Amino acid sequence: MGRSWWGWGDEDAAVTGEEAAALEQRVAALLPDADLTAHRPPAVHDVPLPAPRVSAPAALRAFVSDGHADRVAHARGKAFRDVVRNLHGAVDHAPDLVARPRTEQDVTDVLDWCTGAGVAVIPYGGGSSVVGGVEPRFDGPAVCLDTTAMNKVLEVDATSRAARVQAGILGPALEDALRPAGLTLRHFPQSFEFSTLGGWLATRAGGHYATVLTRIDDLTESMRVVTPAGTSESLRVPGSGAGPSPDGLFLGSEGTLGVITEAWVRLQDRPRYTASAAVHFDDYAGAVAATRALVQSGLSPSNCRLLDPVEAMLNAGTASQGGVLVLGFESADHPVDAAMDRAAELCADHGGAVRDRRSDDRAENSAGGRSGPGSAGAGGPARRWRSSFLRMPYQRDALAARSMIVETFETACTWDRFDALRHAVTAAAQDAMAQEGAAGVVSCRFTHVYPDGPAPYFGVYVAGRWGATVTQWDAIKSAVSEAIAREGGTITHHHAVGRDHRPWYDRQRPDVFAGAFRAAKSALDPGGVLNPGVLVDSDPRAAGRRNADPAPSR
Amino acid sequence: MGRSWWGWGDEDAAVTGEEAAALEQRVAALLPDADLTAHRPPAVHDVPLPAPRVSAPAALRAFVSDGHADRVAHARGKAFRDVVRNLHGAVDHAPDLVARPRTEQDVTDVLDWCTGAGVAVIPYGGGSSVVGGVEPRFDGPAVCLDTTAMNKVLEVDATSRAARVQAGILGPALEDALRPAGLTLRHFPQSFEFSTLGGWLATRAGGHYATVLTRIDDLTESMRVVTPAGTSESLRVPGSGAGPSPDGLFLGSEGTLGVITEAWVRLQDRPRYTASAAVHFDDYAGAVAATRALVQSGLSPSNCRLLDPVEAMLNAGTASQGGVLVLGFESADHPVDAAMDRAAELCADHGGAVRDRRSDDRAENSAGGRSGPGSAGAGGPARRWRSSFLRMPYQRDALAARSMIVETFETACTWDRFDALRHAVTAAAQDAMAQEGAAGVVSCRFTHVYPDGPAPYFGVYVAGRWGATVTQWDAIKSAVSEAIAREGGTITHHHAVGRDHRPWYDRQRPDVFAGAFRAAKSALDPGGVLNPGVLVDSDPRAAGRRNADPAPSR
Known part of the structure; x- marks a missing residue:
């Protein structure tokens, strides 16, 4: 077992058995016409791959691999469209070599060789990109530079x-x-x-x-x-x-x-004092206003994630008319109950009803000293949402294998634009689904909130057609990206640009800045070998490496 | 009356009469051998200036001036060394023209003309630079681009x-x-x-x-x-x-x-709830530890300015063995007394005694609706320090005219390095004073504090020799800058680099970043006309404009 070559995380954490059955039941209830036949990926050895076009010089061979499984596993990130293409065994672009430098000198040696030989280099960490950031989607040879051998706290x-x-x-x-x-x-x-x-x-x-x-x-x-x-x-x-x-x-x-x-x-x-609550609203506009009041109050909750009714139902199993605000405060130094009291007041001012309020003044102890995305103590929808948060990518894979289109996209906008943006994005997604003949739902939550605006995070759950779900998703993604750009949102708040967001990034980024950035890149990467096609086009001097697959058209 | 051409702020706010006498008395008590003869600047019309070397094209004349007073008043910033050189009537480098664009198109027109004609452009706001940022300290012609005609909230x-x-x-x-x-x-x-x-x-x-x-x-x-x-x-x-x-x-x-x-x-x-206090310490190490605990507690005070004993005495008139922490909390939304209570506990843990604690839950009303650097309600040393804060630059001018070297410099460093840095800086300043045969004191306060370190702000008060105080200051400044660099501080936390900090900035800034920045500048300013000598050397293509006076050597 170990890391999955084709999907999220560890192979032995994949969704199976009862979890899979429950998932299928929930989807069938939501989208009764969905064809949930489970498809399986090929074995990694059966994925066809051309032979490497380059081989490492002798000095680098101690930490460079041209193994088939290495190359397949490093061929792309973990977006929905990556996972589905893997399920089909279609690895269009794999790195020719995978380098695992052990020292900065090894990194320098790889860059020197690649610059001299005109070979592209793709820096690669955990490989969890969801924007095509690590896929060598161009024609020339490429080395994947996997940094995970340099992994110490110094x-x-x-x-x-x-x-x-x-x-x-x-x-x-x-x-x-x-x-x-x-x-x-x-x-x-x-x-x-x-x-x-x-x-x-x-x-x-x-x-x-x-x-x-x-x-x-x-x-x-x-x-x-x-x-x-x-x-x-x-x-x-x-x-x-x-x-x-x-x-x-x-x-x-x-x-x-x-x-x-x-x-x-x-x-x-490490935090000692925590307080959490789930605040239920009858009216989404009130929920948004409460969230805005809260973040503008200066109370600085550590968790302030507004789930819309669809999100609350799908990922926290909670029925709600107007959404649920998952709220948390934490401190290593002082109790946070007064902050939660005031937050509850602000929510009540906008029609929010606090449920499942909990607090803890020995948080690290009660959590057994472990911390992580799912550790903060919170009950009810908050806890259920958190636990679901960690399972989401695994469930996404299980659903992707069942012809479902399950993907997320995110943005940030100022408060004055949020209502219009949410409506436009939802309408664009639904129109695109209709055009693709695919039934589905769109959900929205806030991942982060700022005094001047939220970072909305959307999910789509669509019954797709096996063999066509990537094309279908790309059409939806393109439509919602246009809506985001039109309504003044950023093409990404935290997923990055990669290759998939290039068309909208190129329009969002000031041209003058683009000129400065290109000049800076030419100074630092004169061979144009570093991650060609990401953020800017390849340096023309780096011949032969063109963006052969401008996502999301394929 | 109006803005002073030679010193800080408004002419009619200059230190005179009783305030001047009191200031002289205080200095005489501190430095009994100081020669406090008051010198006066020449009238602006008497400052010699060469004729402008360029004249604006007709299309720009509506907003471009070549008037003598304009050119003198825009010749430099408001650092100590600027003010003293003004007092001597020595304006070595004045802009040839002062442009006051009314629109972005005017700005574009100035940049286009200057790029074509090889004339430097110095963007200029309020002209309060203390780092040589607005002084055309090079040989070729220069236009000062004063932005203050574009001054609306849109x-x-x-x-x-x-x-x-x-x-x-x-x-x-x-x-x-x-x-x-x-x-x-x-x-x-x-x-x-x-x-x-x-x-x-x-x-x-x-x-x-x-x-x-x-x-x-x-x-x-x-x-x-x-x-x-x-x-x-x-x-x-x-x-x-x-x-x-x-x-x-x-x-x-x-x-x-x-x-x-x-x-x-x-x-x-606008804040409604405020709380302030002055916390006295017997021991400076305890005061530093308390400040660190406070900023690492997550309480986020709006004011957290630790004055060392010298600073407390000179600028708050307060005797203290180990320093005074001027502390403030504020909120528009909720009372801040609980935060102040916890802050007081943390200070007490490190030997701090709270005095002059005040709070207000109608802060904006009680301040008559006005806000500004001196508005927050606070008593005792806190209030006195704030009021002194606003007068400091005016008093600096009065003292500069009396042969005193009164200047500040600032940095930021991580907590683990602060003690060594403060000792090294103080020793370097005192050694340099001794070498210059000038008696004086060094004070330190924190202007800003971060969980990982403070931003210390140093003041020197030195009895100088009329006619030599700029040279004397430059020697001190050079010595303390070396100490800051050696001890791992940044050459500036918020005063900027300008021309005066270039030698240390050039060492601090990564060379690789410098290469990227130079390339970016060449892309945006291909003529190299924008503020030559600041941050990077002039573009070689912009011939004739070389850094003729690398501060602080003159």
């Missing part, structure tokens, strides 16, 4: 509450290493178990905190990045006003400028 | 609590325009009255909040920037993970990439 500064960490570490190993010091990074994206610090930094990942410290950027003190032009290391300070932030160039650079090898990250004391 | 979105504001607006006018909506930007740098939104953005200014929202970056939704390569406008959203932040390139760009013309900024409701 230093902990308990005084400043920070740690120097190698970028290839996965979430659980990082938390395990920090736990003895009573510290935690507390960055828990849904991909936590199967994504790396470097991947979080490269994609500006969103994490645990619904407010204030929403993004890995906020937890970053400094970074080391190996580029073809040399290694960049920013000064480790709590804040600097010395010119534009060097880290700001590399955060979100998605492997196009270099390979992030290390970072100093800001840590938290 | 739009207020009360739902999302944001406003679209022209960059040339000064602090008080911005707050006046927001007040009717009950909103405030609450960004109050010491220069608040005489600096602009565009200047804050270009220098990543630090503001009112000691924690969390410490910097104008945190209050910025999106920006418009006019560059020689076109106008960049970022999408207005509360957060985006679509590639590296476009705003991140322009925040801190100090006029080297373009002219910031507009921004959407995040606003706050």
Whole structure:
């Protein structure tokens, strides 16, 4: 067993037996006409792949593989369209080689060789991209640079509450290493178990905190990045006003400028006091107004996730007229009940009824010292939603194998635009489903909220047609992306751009900035070898590597 | 009357009469050997200036001046070394022309003409730079582009609590325009009255909040920037993970990439509940430990400014063995007394004694609706320190005219390095004073604090020798900058780089980032006309403009 080559996470955690049956029942209740015949992926050895077009020089062979299973498993990320294509055994673009550098020198050696030989390099952490960020979707040869052998916590500064960490570490190993010091990074994206610090930094990942410290950027003190032009290391300070932030160039650079090898990250004391509640609304407009009032109050809940009625039903099993606000406060230092009291008042002002309120002043102890995306104590819908949160990707795979189109997309917009955006996105999704002859539902939740606007996260659950679900999804995705762009949302709040979001990113990004970024990339990656097609087109000097499959058209 | 051409702020606010006498008395008590003879600046008309080397084309003349007083008043910022050189009537480098564009098209026209004619352009807001950021310290001709005619609040979105504001607006006018909506930007740098939104953005200014929202970056939704390569406008959203932040390139760009013309900024409701206190310590190490505990507690005080004993005495008139922590909490939504209670407990754990504790639940009303850097209600040392804060630059000028060297410098470092850094900086300052044969004192306060470290702000008060105080200061500044660099601090937390910090900035900034930034600048400013010598050296293609006076050597 081990990591699944074709789907999410670990093979032995896949949905089977009773869980699968229950899932099928729920879907059948929602979409009675769905054909839920279960399809199976081929064995990894049976996936056809062309022979590698390049071979590593002798000096690199100690950590470079051209094995079939390695190449297949590193061929793409874990988006719905990735999983379905895997289920069909259709791996159009696989890396020719998989490099697993053990040191920064190994990284430099790979970049040097690739720059000299005109071979593309795709930096790869946990491989959990859902935007085509790690797929060599171009014609020339490619090396997948898997960072997970560089996976140590190198230093902990308990005084400043920070740690120097190698970028290839996965979430659980990082938390395990920090736990003895009573510290935690507390960055828990849904991909936590199967994504790396470097991947979080490269994609500006969103994490645990619904407010204030929403993004890995906020937890970053400094970074080391190996580029073809040399290694960049920013000064480790709590804040600097010395010119534009060097880290700001590399955060979100998605492997196009270099390979992030290390970072100093800001840590938290492990929370002791927690309070949680689920607030039910009869009216979604009231629920949105309450959420806005709450985030503008300065109370800074750690959890502030408004589930719309569809989301509440599908993922928390809770009937609700106007939605459920899953609310949490936490602190390592002081009780948070007064904050929850005031939050409840604000919700009541907008018609919210608090249920399942719980609090705990020994949170870390009661959770057995473990922490993670599902650890904070909360009852009822809150707890059910959290547990479902961790299972979602596995269930997505099970449904994808049953011809269901199950995928998410996300954005952020200012409060004044949210109503129009939600309506436009929902209508666009439903129109696209109708055109595809596919019945389905659209749900919405907030993953993060800011004083000036929410980060809405949409889910679609559609009965697709086996063999056509990728095309069907791409049509839906294209329609909702157009709606997001039209209504003033960002094409991504935390999933990144990759290859799949390029058309909308190119329109969103100021042209002047694009010119500056291209120039910066040419300075750091003069051969244009780093992740061609992501964020910007390949450097023309890097001949032969063109974006052969501009997603989501295929 | 009006703005002082040579010193800080308004001429009629200058220190005179009783205030001057009291100031002299205080200094005489501290430094009995100081020669406090008052010197006066020449009249602006008597300052010698070469004739302008260029004249504006006809199309620009409606908003371009070559007047003597305009050129002298725009020749430099308001650092100590600027004021002293003005007192001596020595304006080595003045702009040839002062342009006051009324529209973005005017800005574009200036950039186009200057790019074509090889004339440098120095973007200029309130002119309060203390780092040589607006001084045309090079050989070729220069236009000062004064943005203050573009000074309107264009739009207020009360739902999302944001406003679209022209960059040339000064602090008080911005707050006046927001007040009717009950909103405030609450960004109050010491220069608040005489600096602009565009200047804050270009220098990543630090503001009112000691924690969390410490910097104008945190209050910025999106920006418009006019560059020689076109106008960049970022999408207005509360957060985006679509590639590296476009705003991140322009925040801190100090006029080297373009002219910031507009921004959407995040606003706050005006605070209603406030609590303040002054916490006295017998032991500075305990005071530092208390401050660290406080900022790591997650209580997020709005004010958390630790004054060391020298600072407490000089600027709050308070005797203290170990320093005074000036503490404040505020909220528009909920009482903050519980937060202050917990803060007091944490301080007591480290030997702090709370005095002058006050709270107010009608803060905005009791302050008569006015807000600003000195408005929050606080008694005793807190209030005295705040009032002194606003007068400091004026008093600095009065003392500069009396041969005193009165200047500040600032940094940020992680907590584990702070003790060593403070000792090294203080020793370096004292050694340099001794070498200059000048007696003086060094004070330290924290302007902002982060969970991972403080932003220490140092002041020097030195009895100088008339005619030599700039040289003496430059020697001290160089010594303390070396100490900061050696001990792992940033060369600036919020004063910016300008021309004066270049030697240390060049060492601090990763070379790889410098290469990327230079490439980005070449793409946006191909003529190399924008603020040559700031952040990076002039583009070689822009011949004739070399950094003729690398500060602080003159």
